[in-house]
Amino acid sequence: MALSTLRIIGFINGIFLITLAVSMTIPMLTLLIFDRAQDLNAFLWASLVTFLAGLALVIQGRPQGTELRPRDMYLLTVSSWITVGVFAALPFLFTQHMSYTDSFFESMSGITATGATVLSGLDSMSPGILIWRSLLHWLGGIGFIAMAVAILPMLRIGGMRLFQTESSDRSDKVMPRSHMVAKYMVAAYVGISLLGCLAFWVAGMGLFDAINHTMSAIATGGFSTSDQSIGKWTQPAVHWVAVVLMILGSLPFVLYVSFMRGNFRALLKDQQVHGFFSILLSTWLVLGTWYWLTTDLHWLDALRHVAVNTTSIMTTTGFALGDYTLWGGFAGMLFFYLGFIGGCSGSTAGGLKIFRFQVAYILLKANLQQLVHPRAVIKQQYNQHRLDEDIVRSILTFSFFFTITIAVLALALTLCGLDWITALSGAASTVSGVGPGMGQIIGPTGNFASLPDTAKWLLSLGMLLGRLEVITVLVVCLPAFWRH
Known part of the structure; x- marks a missing residue:
């Protein structure tokens, strides 16, 4: 691989690190607001180290006339996520006195919006660390949307070319349009985040908890400010707000762009969205009815518990309302399956994604028809x-x-x-x-x-x-x- 290519990849990674260093001012301000200045020095050092590392990569300069080819995007994508994860671990290392293994695990879980954690005692933890965890989710979520919409289709990864838009076209002709699509996606992401924060606050959360859970929910991450996760709040409104935000984070953001540009039927016509809601609502009804019959809860309360937990698992968020592993073998196995399904392509959700299951069904149906009618020409289309x-x-x-x-x-x-x-x-x-x-x-x-x-x-x-x-x-x- 050419040295000029490595230099431009390093240059872009440097910009990411400088952005990460600037993002650390948010937990610093949080510490000042909550009068918890004892962790301030740790964040200052983490930000300084990250900024200097980013500056060292940027200062070598972007090679003039060098453009990244599609194959170079593989290295850029992998190196950027690893680099950000390495330096995002520093606040955990400096403030919590954790081992670097635990710190990196927490930061990688945050930036990939996984939600697995090694931390406990969240209810009394430093507000700076809590907001940093949620912020990593939020930044990772918008990063993954950009990657799924712009980079993966170009690299022909996992059938993502089905969702290739003008934002992933490299021609000069549509470049202004691709910039516009990116602006609309960021606007949609920020807008939903602001509305979600307001909804959580009105539903009964404190403002700090509302901000954290909004960033976690829209990124389908799962980090919470309490060891009890979303179960700390008993208000049903809080639970339903979480459900709505997790669903919004799991829908294709390119369709939000279409909606904002006047195509109000985009979300209604999409085959992947239909499949997502069909599986989700069916699971709510089946498991909700089963849970109601096997407990003393009112049907609406049983449905609410099931809606929060099944939506959390299927959207790969990781919020929990109680210990659903105690619900029995049927529910446990169903939850295990739902985690593989995931959300829609071009969203913040993980998993295999809905469209791959739908395409597999189309292929199976076509093959069965071909066996019955060997000479038939069967048309195979998706969206x-x-x-x-x-x-x-x-x-x-x-x-x-x-x-x-x-x-x-x-x-x-x-x-x-x-x-x-x-x-x-x-x-x-x-x-x-x-x-x-x-x-x-x-x-x-x-x-x-x-x-x-x-x-x-x-x-x-x-x-x-x-x-x-x-x-x-x-x-x-x-x-x-x-x-x-």
């Missing part, structure tokens, strides 16, 4: 896009490696001494971006603090692989990638 061989191959490849990644990671975790439930659910929850796993150790009422350091590094790798759609990272690991 008015023709399913050509390249897209189908990309989806099948991604789905295979997504599953294999979870299987290999779970096997590696058992070598670290974890029981099979913790290993399998931990691998699945981190790669899918759900956060909490199953069982007594890493379930919704536990955390990842007691796991061995090796297991935490493996799970951190799982978060990165899942968030970057697996193939992006694997390509960079190939020797052929580095040969000119």
